[in-house]
Amino acid sequence: MSDEIEVVDPTTVEPAEPVAGLVERTLVRVDDRRLIELRVDDESSWFRRGGAVYGWVRAGRGGVACSADERPTELTAGDFLRISAEAPRKYAAENGPLELLAVVDGDAAATAVDPPVGVVGDAAADVVGPDGLVPTVESPDLVRKTPFPDDDVLLMRVRAAGGAAAGWHHHGDNVYFGYAVDGPSETEYGPAGERVARIEIGECFHVPPKLVHRDTNPTDETHTGIIWLCGEEPWVVNVDGPA
Incomplete structure (x- = not known):
């Protein structure tokens, strides 16, 4: 993996x-x-x-x-x-x-x-x-909303306030795709959280299953991403840290 x-x-x-x-x-x-x-x-x-x-x-x-x-x-x-x-x-x-x-x-x-x-x-x-979305799975400092809450592909709009650093989490066995609507955003991961993937505006990304990470906003403005989680619940598993 x-x-x-x-x-x-x-x-x-x-x-x-x-x-x-x-x-x-x-x-x-x-x-x-x-x-x-x-x-x-x-x-x-x-x-x-x-x-x-x-x-x-x-x-x-x-x-x-x-x-x-x-x-x-x-x-x-x-x-x-x-x-x-x-x-x-x-x-x-x-x-x-x-x-x-x-x-x-x-x-x-x-x-x-x-x-x-x-x-x-x-x-x-x-x-x-965009006005018809409903709240879905929670993580600290992230606002996630979805148009189709009951499907086996959870499509979401995710917003992170300026300077936000979400809690450490992973997405179980789900296949995770994303796209930076307005950025940049940074995702920290690795055994000690020492690696950083920077996603610029207009770039897409894939996070491997069960990879512990946290999403951060390195700017002072709210940023938006579009996320697809493909599989089944639990969609998000919050953990204490990268280890």
Whole structure:
């Protein structure tokens, strides 16, 4: 098991176009889960994925449709998005690029499909705005809120006040991905807490399972991150120290 925090600058990752109109970067891959960056400049073709998608709209405005005969669900910067496994979908941008970050749970490949008529079962998109979040797991000096509290991927917005140093903790066996909305932030870890992973604005990261760490804000301003914990409770295990 790795004992290092992985930090990735998305601009260093080569993009791909798995289906027409969809530009995608795989930022971090852990087993059968991926943190991906998506961009649509106009509109994408219809496609599907084998795994559920948990996303956050980083920039832009547009919509996502899961049926050719239904009105698209609106998306705007700051919204949180969940699309069930196997659901067909099509993204459209409005007046500029639509950009999302998302974790795909399971088969992540985008596969083109014909335009669907009607939605079968729970194949649909759920969108929650930033004002619709609810409090979730607590750690000292961090405010965590989530749009989807009952899923096996806990997608969260995390805020740390200026100068905050959260308590030492780990996330059990969960796969942990993150993104720095506004930063920088620093995460301390290591046998004596002597290592520091610095995450700049716009960078993403992965913290290995059971790695004891604490998140700090080295500035005087409140900073925000988007976090995905993939697995099951306990989501957070607070401990006395790095040892």
